[in-house]
Amino acid sequence: MGIQLSEQELKEIRSVTEKALQKNNADREKLLPILQEVQHNLGYVPKQAMQQISEALDIPEVEIYGVTTFYNQFRLNPPGKHQIKVCMGTACHMTGGHIIMDSFARRLNIKEGETTPDREFSLERVACVGCCALAPVVVIDEKIEGKVRPTRVDGILLGFEMEKKAQEKQKQEETGESQ
Ligand code: FES
Known part of the structure; x- marks a missing residue:
């Protein structure tokens, strides 16, 4: 894709x-x-x-x-509208960071380093982000999510889907009103 x-x-x-x-x-x-x-x-x-x-x-x-x-400084895909960065530092790795990465990859149907075809999400790994006490950590659009469990992955993505639907609805209403 x-x-x-x-x-x-x-x-x-x-x-x-x-x-x-x-x-x-x-x-x-x-x-x-x-x-x-x-x-x-x-x-x-x-x-x-x-x-x-x-x-x-x-x-x-x-x-x-x-x-x-x-050189892992380079990204090969355009950044998504929402950037999901899964911490793979030692503490996060030890507490299941890779399972969180797999959960996002499966749910979004992309691999690490890729962007969804609709460009809504990109998924990448990062080194320790400095809040190991909250491991495993995911940084989403610069916001830290701590102690993330695989079951939380669906909730996070669902939140974005709902937000997008609400924005679309609002847009439709606005264009409807302006006609
Ligand atoms: S290893 Fe993930 S925040 Fe430190």
Whole structure:
């Protein structure tokens, strides 16, 4: 299940990547800063950017992909509207962080590091977020959820679904009223 990009987004990817290449004189030695620049401007490194960099620097795409996966500072999918970060530091791992990760992955039908096709949610792992006493911890849109149990996962996602439905309803009512 891939993420669909609009024409506008593809255009932006091309231009951001071109600028990052120019800024670094399309120098093969500067692959890392080029990728960092793309991520900084787009929030992730799309595969279209990797293709463009691959052609410009004459580096096989698979090598560029290897670099982005080696350094876990890079994300390969656009961030979701809601970002779910499961802590995988020692305390959280020991108290079942991986089970929480699996529960979100199953429920959202994506893998760690991916974004749902509707771009509502992205799922990723983070290192210790500094509140180990609350392990296992999940950070959702910068808000800490502590002592998360797998049964809580459904509740968290349901909360977002209800919020979305309420917003849609409100929008419909507003547009209905304005007609
Ligand atoms: S290990 Fe998760 S908050 Fe410290």
